[in-house]
Amino acid sequence: MADKVRLRIAPSPTGDPHVGTAYMALFNKAFAHGRGGKFILRIEDTDQSRYNEGSEREIIESLRWLDLLPDEGPGIGGDYGPYVQTQRRELYTRHANELIEKGKAYRCFCTPQRLEEMRREQAARKEPPGYDRRCYRLSPQEIQANLDAGLPFTVRMLVPDEGSTAFTDLIRGEISFENRVLDDQIILKSDGLPTYHLAVVVDDHYMEISHIVRAEEWISSTPKHILLFQGLGWELPMFAHLPLLRNTDRTKISKRKNNTSIKWYRQQGYLPEAMVNFLALMGWSMPNGEETFTFEDVQREFTFERVTTSGPVFDLVKLTAINGKYIRLLSDGELYERLLPYLPEGLDEARVRQAVPVIKDRLTRLGEFAELTVYLFGPPPAYDAATLVPKKSTPEAARAALERIRQLLESIAEPWTHEEWEGGMRALAAELGMKAGDAFMVLRVAVTGSQTSPPLFESIEILGKEETLRRVDEALAKLGGTSDEG
RNA sequence: GGCGCAUUCGUCUAGAGGCCUAGGACAUCUCCCUUUCAAGGAGAAGAUCAGGGGUUCGAAUCCCCUAUGCGCUACCA
16 A cells, blocks of 8 residues: 555435535545545445445446546446445455454344343443443354344444544544443444444455545544554555534534535526535645636645634525626626526527526526526516516506617617617617616516516517517506506 | 534635735625626625634644534444
């Protein structure tokens, strides 16, 4: 393992691909690649009860979307496979047995019921919970008898009573734990599969992981892992614990209080590069203070010294602002291409391309495009006649103005431009003694169905004479002959 | 409860003893631009650096204590 740089993420395939996984992938890959190393994906599927079919594929798909694909992993290849833990069972059993032989672990025949009862009693006595080592005291004969009787068992690591286990966290510095506060953790479950603690140690060793870079929540497990590494006589990797992403209430980011699925962000139309930029801003910053940057920048500049130690709140508002910025940075052609997956079926390509520059500054997520432009691709949304009437005006005045606008409409020959239209409308407003804005507003509502819309004259240019005329007539009809809607 | 990690504007952060009467970004507010909404530009407001003790000529920066938050405390990861 000497001087190779190899980092990994080890997600569990338990549901939708999680933003926390992307967050870890970002820094692991950036550091590995920045140091000429490899970035590995390992699937930790040892909990069959939480296993989710398809989750592995979606994790990879999400990483691909974010351009954070690993160099090695399931379905990707590499010399250290298999990269799925259930395919490595034999390795874990072998080392669990090795630990038993070395006296660093022991079989435990306690039933889940007894363990639960034990914990309840400990809680009642206000004692810290932990295994009472009943099975550690079993004689060889008793153990053999249990084995012969076919009793199910787990394997527990034997934690020393004395001393302490310390390590240097690359981000936080020296961290130390008294061994006596460490539980005799189960490392091999009765179904023969390892728990996280054994699996992670065995795999990180065999996959020659040089730096374990994971979330803060693993700090308290680290001494157990170190004890296991040492028990097996293996060299220790480096450790770095990144801060945990938080909900607004500062608890660990969760599905209940946040959108944790990467799929959701993709569906909403967040750009992957905006997502990566935002995530990199959580707990890290560029040395030059630049806040808009690429993955390549992170790769080049990443150091553990610049990682913060407190958990950042995942702020959707800020992500959205960054996303809008990235959208505006796109050329019209690029934006059009990026929009494609978010467009409803059957939209006219030429018209979409015309709409892109008009809508770009108003877009914060690609998924918004369809909604912002409905009026360009179908009839305007329903609206009240009252909406047509500008403040401090009357339905009669609005109707009169609209009638004149209709005349103007008919008088201008196609192809028309928004400049022509604006000129015509300004002259008309002056003639009518209306404020230009009010005249525009009447037309705006007639054309878009709303008092707030993308630029009016560009919209009219896109819609064309016939359709605009139709909408003006419709508005006129709404205004009718009376003012009782007012 | 035990153990661990943390604590700078509402949020993300800069800051590694004097450059800090604490800087930037998002959000907020105001103004400009302007046909609405945006975008853009210019400003404003917003943090006695959790609190208290030290160390030092000098502390957001070093040490200690307290408080608070979070995490772990499963045959989940």
